[in-house]
Amino acid sequence: LMLYQKIGVGNGAGANNPWLQEMPDPVTRTCWDNYLAVSQKMAADLGLTQSEEDGNDIVRLEVPGQQAIELPAVIQPGLEAGTVALAMGYGREKAGRAANGVGKNAYPYASVTNTGVSYMAGNVKVTKTGNRYKVAQVQTHHTIMARPVVQEAKLAAYQQNPMAGRYVPKVATSEGPKNATDISLWKGHKYPNHSWGMVIDLNSCTGCGACVVACHVENNVPMVGRQEVVNRREMHWLRIDRYYSSDADPKAGGIDGVKALEVASANPEVVFQPMLCQHCNNAPCETVCPVLATTHSSEGLNQMTYNRCFGTRYCANNCPYKVRRFNWFNYTNDERFTDVNYMAQTELGRMVLNPDVTVRSRGVMEKCTMCVQRIQDGKLNAKKERRRPVDGEINTACAAACSAGAILFGDMNDPESRISDLHRKEAEGRIFSVLEEINTRPQVTYLTKIRNKA
Numbered sequence: 001l002m003l004y005q006k007i008g009v010g011n012g013a014g015a016n017n018p019w020l021q022e023m024p025d026p027v028t029r030t031c032w033d034n035y036l037a038v039s040q041k042m043a044a045d046l047g048l049t050q051s052e053e054d055g056n057d058i059v060r061l062e063v064p065g066q067q068a069i070e071l072p073a074v075i076q077p078g079l080e081a082g083t084v085a086l087a088m089g090y091g092r093e094k095a096g097r098a099a100n101g102v103g104k105n106a107y108p109y110a111s112v113t114n115t116g117v118s119y120m121a122g123n124v125k126v127t128k129t130g131n132r133y134k135v136a137q138v139q140t141h142h143t144i145m146a147r148p149v150v151q152e153a154k155l156a157a158y159q160q161n162p163m164a165g166r167y168v169p170k171v172a173t174s175e176g177p178k179n180a181t182d183i184s185l186w187k188g189h190k191y192p193n194h195s196w197g198m199v200i201d202l203n204s205c206t207g208c209g210a211c212v213v214a215c216h217v218e219n220n221v222p223m224v225g226r227q228e229v230v231n232r233r234e235m236h237w238l239r240i241d242r243y244y245s246s247d248a249d250p251k252a253g254g255i256d257g258v259k260a261l262e263v264a265s266a267n268p269e270v271v272f273q274p275m276l277c278q279h280c281n282n283a284p285c286e287t288v289c290p291v292l293a294t295t296h297s298s299e300g301l302n303q304m305t306y307n308r309c310f311g312t313r314y315c316a317n318n319c320p321y322k323v324r325r326f327n328w329f330n331y332t333n334d335e336r337f338t339d340v341n342y343m344a345q346t347e348l349g350r351m352v353l354n355p356d357v358t359v360r361s362r363g364v365m366e367k368c369t370m371c372v373q374r375i376q377d378g379k380l381n382a383k384k385e386r387r388r389p390v391d392g393e394i395n396t397a398c399a400a401a402c403s404a405g406a407i408l409f410g411d412m413n414d415p416e417s418r419i420s421d422l423h424r425k426e427a428e429g430r431i432f433s434v435l436e437e438i439n440t441r442p443q444v445t446y447l448t449k450i451r452n453k454a
Helices: 042-044 155-160 211-220 225-229 253-263 285-289 314-318 372-384 397-401 418-425
Strands: 002-004 037-040 055-062 069-075 086-087 111-113 116-118 125-133 152-154 196-201 239-244 270-275 294-296 302-304 407-411 444-447 449-451
Touching: 002 069, 037 042, 037 055, 042 069, 042 125, 069 125, 111 211, 155 449, 211 239, 253 418, 285 294, 285 314, 397 407, 407 418
Parallel strands: 002 086, 037 069, 152 449, 196 444
Antiparallel strands: 037 086, 055 069, 055 125, 111 116, 196 407, 239 270, 294 302
């Protein structure tokens, strides 16, 4: 048994912070729960399964000299066979509304040795109980299933060809194959002043989740709690998709071949892909809104007018990136969500909210705004000084919080901006759009993942 700390809750000091409880673990993509991570081989030997419909098997963990506990098992590809892992910092009883009773306490399984504290135990026994439990997991698919959602290449291939790993979709026409982006029914948008955009480097992203929490804090994104996450009603404007590599043959046909693509390798490679509103120039969401609650700005932003929206959710159905969120409840005032939004449930507690951002109501759709409040503030400050905004003085919350510098935000109409320079350098290189074949022409682009391996 190996004990470890999750990046959010840590040793338990942050357990009463709902932002950290609802931040998904970068690898397992779970939140609000403590579980026993088991390898694929152990799961097969014990007959453990997990599914979105039925949940996860509950197992009994027995450590010599300690009281046994029961908790759900999460199958973790890459975990060494014969090893199980349990997170510390959970199971607190007097820590506060958000922390009390969440998970099981792992600290009794640590032991004091001559050299310090040992966070491991041997000769443990894991048995299947026959009961099941639905873990709050925001991502239940594990691979890209041979689709070019994430594009990557080996370093040697990239050194020979900067376009290595790139997928350039072609569409068959009567005049021969053409690039998907060359064919459109749209007239396009013109941006005479600013054109705000973002580039995300998949090489730099470690999946730490700092951008997710920063987005919540900046934009008053509500917490929904464990049960609502189980109901697939999480409100994250920005999520970090985690994909494992697969050993399956992508050319294998039939149902079995498709199912095999979803199975991760026993020792997989991992890639993290931050996914937010792509602010498409050809936005599928804008064409289906019957009340023009979602429209396109003259600066390249896909914007929301909250007081027009009455919740048809057509935009969410039509979004190919699945980044729109619907307010099923009035989370900041509903007493049913007091434990997860207690900071905003009192007059004094509401001071935690950002006064520059609207608090959305029940029945309203919301999504990433590219921190438009920060953009407007920067533009107004520059206007007062009778100048244009300088590159770097306007930044989104996610980009500002990224310690790895994986997210770059800027004005693509400014030829001197870093983002414009990057677009010029990588025009025939690493830069790509997700789902380029459907020609949404996003303002958010990515840089291919380059792996340094043979």
